[in-house]
Amino acid sequence: MLPEPDAARAPPPAVRVSPELLPAVVVLACAVLLIAATKLFNPGSSFVDQLNAVLVTSIFLVVASFGQGLTILLGGIDLSIGVVVGLAAIMVSTLTNGSNAAIAWVVPATLGVAAFIGFVNGLGVAFARVPPFIMTLASGISFYGVGLGFTSGLAQRPVAPGLVSLMGARVFGVPIPVLLLLGFAVIATIFQNGTSVGRKLYALGSSPGAARVLGLPTAALNILVYTLSGLCAGISGILLAGYSSAATINIGDPLLLPTIAAVVIGGARVVGGRGIYLGTFAGALFLSALETVITVLNLSQGVRNVIEGVIIVGALLLQSERWRRGRR
């Protein structure tokens, strides 16, 4: 059971569907419907092809949203994700420079740098008591400057072909990114909703004061979460570099706000302590599917943005209605 402040006060309803599971499943269903709907506009394509296309392009958001979800679970936020994705992507392309031999050390080094940025965020939040919003915003802006300094004047370099082919290859007809995506989702779910560390995070998120009294290592948990968020953004950046076979330092910027939207659409509250990973996963998949479907519609960028914005607001609206009914 997840610790829930409301459950203590209100008597439990007779049949108790976890209030966290329901929105996650509904959003997931909406995402699948969206993917199926593309067939209406593009009759030539099969459902499996569409599904694969959406899943492959959703992996960046799904991976990065896991970290964002963890920080939001603690009542924090990570605004450095866009920058870390961009830095990881540019690092992979600059350092491998089109050679497969370099992958063996470049990928670990990139992940190390990404995790280090997250670690710095964690230190600032846990020990210096800087509000997460400001800490991650400031570190994001600063590290962006560092990245700009390192890459200014360099010509764009190609990503190692090994990474590029990884994002395009198939095993038994299933694209490798889809397998990576599913594997990641399973590990993330187990971590957030199946381990004692995960339970401690919920405890810390729903009541930091009580968690401290219980003797939970609050500083260590904060640092862990922000480090993981940096690491996830790093993974996302490496995959993104492989997928686009080239990288710019701004490549991750469009991912930042969708990570927040994905977490909240999945049923989390930004004050912390609520939401499950399946919800975040569903939210990320939903947003990616929406993006793909809207692209298929062959509309102007302006109309696409308006539709996307309205649907995000609509998804949140459904959430809140359900949330209120759940509390009644």
Add this chain to the structure above:
Amino acid sequence: MSAALSRLRRASPAGGAIVAVVIYFALYAIYASSEASATSVFGFTNLFNNTVVLAIASAGLTLVVLAGELDLSAIGVIAIANVVMATTSVGALGWFGALILVLLIGAAVGLLNGWLVATLQLQSLAVTIGTMIACEGAALLILTAPGGEVNEVIVSGLTGDVFGVVPVALVVIACVLLVWLVLARTRLGIAIYAVGTDATAARLSGINADRTKLLSFVLAGVAYAFAGFMLSCQTGSGDPRASDTFLLFMYASVAIGGTSLMGGRGGVFGTLFGAGILAVMQKMLFALGAASFYTSIFSGIIMLVAIFIGNASSVLSQLKRRKPA
């Protein structure tokens, strides 16, 4: 109301805002000592032109943040205001008619945000992402590619100086500050602080918390639109993507200015200096001959420094307050 009165005192510049003022003048001193034109009227005008758009937009954001919510829709509203100015200010509407139209649009978007957040209880951080994307789409529908033309009267009139002495942009910033100083002393201003500090307590003491939040979003929307108007005066044309990079720097201005992102503490006075710091820092680094990427690195570091000093000074003032009791 005594609690509300003590909150009123917080509206006057203190704590974090003082830190921002000190940092601002320190950076300005370094800038002025290495760049001769910094102290000329031309230098002033240039500096304040670089400050004014961010300052006005961040001032609007401050109201929402003080009320305990977050708003990401600003760049969408600025984009709409910019393209509307670029398409209508030359025609029959005239620049003043276009300005009124733009402010109304800003108020409408603010009203929508406020309704979604205050009335429907949606989470502001997420829902304003939606309205921001939709607004950017609307801006792209009005003007698909950079272009258009802004009325020459305001392009030259609002970027120059008054009688060759005072930059117009400085006058505009001063007007924003004046509006804020009046607002902070009205019932609404006090209610914004009360709601941001503790919405439940504010409700219990008879403040309509939902209405207060709604109005703070509306005022913020108007401020974003006005920022978009000033941006149009400076660029002289429309670009639906011109405001894309503003968002994080708006939050940086608010944070550097000593406003707590949890709501209830801070004020527009500090925010204006926060925006000023970001502008003068860019000038200073350029004058010192530093590469442009140092601007980003320093922005982040200054944010953290301002927060540290702000935190330390508020802890000190709390200790002082406790002693006589």
